Amino acid sequence: MRETEDLLKVSGLHTYFYTDEGIVYALDDVSFSLKKGETLGIVGESGSGKSITALSIMRLVQTPPGKIVAGSIELAGEDILQKSRREMKAIRGGKVAMIFQEPMTSLNPVYTVGNQIMESIRLHQKCTRRDAQVRAVEMLRMVGIPLPEKRMREYPHQLSGGMRQRVMIAIALCCNPQLLICDEPTTALDVTIQAQILELISDLKQKTGAAVILITHDLGVVAQVVENVLVMYAGKMMEYGPTREVFTDPQHPYTQALLESIPTIEGDTERLYVIEGMVPSLSKRPEGCLFHPRCTYAREICKTCCPELVIPAEGRQVRCHRYTGAWEGDGENA
Secondary structure, eight states, rough: OOOOSSEEEEEEEEEEEEEEEEEEEEEEEEEEEEETTTTEEEEOOSSSSHHHHHHHHTTTOOTEEEEEEEEEEEEEEGGGGGGGGGHHHHHHHTTEEEEEEOOOHSSOTTTTHHHHHHHHHHHHHHHOHHHHHHHHHHHHHHHHSSHHHHHHHHOOGGGGGGHHHHHHHHHHHHTTTEEEESSSTTTTOOHHHHHHHHHHHHHHHHHHOOOOEEOOOHHHHHHOOOEEEEETTTTTEEEEEEEEHHHOOOSSSSHHHHHHHHSSSSSOOOOOOOOOSSSEEEETTSOTTTTEEEEEEEHHOOOHOOOOOBBTTTEEEEOOOSSSGGTTOOOOOO
């Protein structure tokens, strides 16, 4: 694959959940691309569809009730939605790996750390148990765990939260994946350990050349380590573009509100800006633009018509009527 080609290309992805209360539109027309060595940040409030995007790429959406109903996910030019379960088992951990939010629930409590890393190695690579053991020790050393030979014999509950997260990274990287998906990798860790984990992921990306998808609600993290950012709301992509441009000149009112919600030293110490209201139910979505009940710019057109993605500037995409012809002549804010 040439450097200019996309390693990952997600096009028109729709993932729905069919429940007794109706259809839950978890992902609704999501598209983005990622080249080798790049990092994409996916941000948004809880319930915006960040984790479902990752699970859809990994083909881990539980069926039933969930189902990918439309779209394509191309990895190195191959649509993984057309792969069989056996083929996907080889792709997961081999070509694509994922670091989950909470390592204590992701690691098996009855197996040692060493056995869990070795299992992943032997599943995807033809090697002896001894070779897998040597590789596992190397991975623990690579992710900065001291005394790796000793840690190999320990169980997850014997490790700190930061250590467990490093073990998860070691498992994810042990087979040299082309794509690494990090779903809130610093959740529940203190600030110092968060910085160490982020630095570790960035360093390993440089060493291995893997592309990274970083899912987080922390915009400060995105500003540090991400080249491009995708802003999601209620299952839809609202804005997409280079991180620096999105952060310095946000086009969508939701992106603007998220950035204004970040506390700053120079800001008002008496009152922190909040986005009024809540993310709507994905099974009972409002008509028109999904963000209009919380948007200070909303007009009548926003209440009745869902805007399409438009390109207000090169490399940028935004879903807002302010950048369409429909906004002109619609009158004052409603």
